[in-house]
Amino acid sequence: MVPGLLVLLLVLLLFGAGFALKILWWVALVVLIIWLLGFLFRGTGAGGGRGRWYRW
Template sequence: MVVLLLILLGILVLFGVGFAVHVLWWVAVAALVLWLLGFLVRGASGSGRGRRHRR
């Protein structure tokens, strides 16, 4: 009986880890998309007019 409970507990832990990793992948993809959008928007709006140091 104890062995069965340990096996079920192991399955639950592995399921939880798999779910967390899956969610983290989606968070990483969303962060990458937002970064790329910010990079493209900043690059398009800057177009030569950036932070230039005047002496």
């Protein structure tokens, strides 16, 4: 019974890691899209040049 529980625990850990990695890929994709859109929608700065769309 103990080996069966260990296998079940391993399956649950691998399923959880796979789910977390899939979520991280979606988060990375959203951040990349926002970052690329920032280059399209940035305004002009005080010196006439193009400013940064983010504060840092």
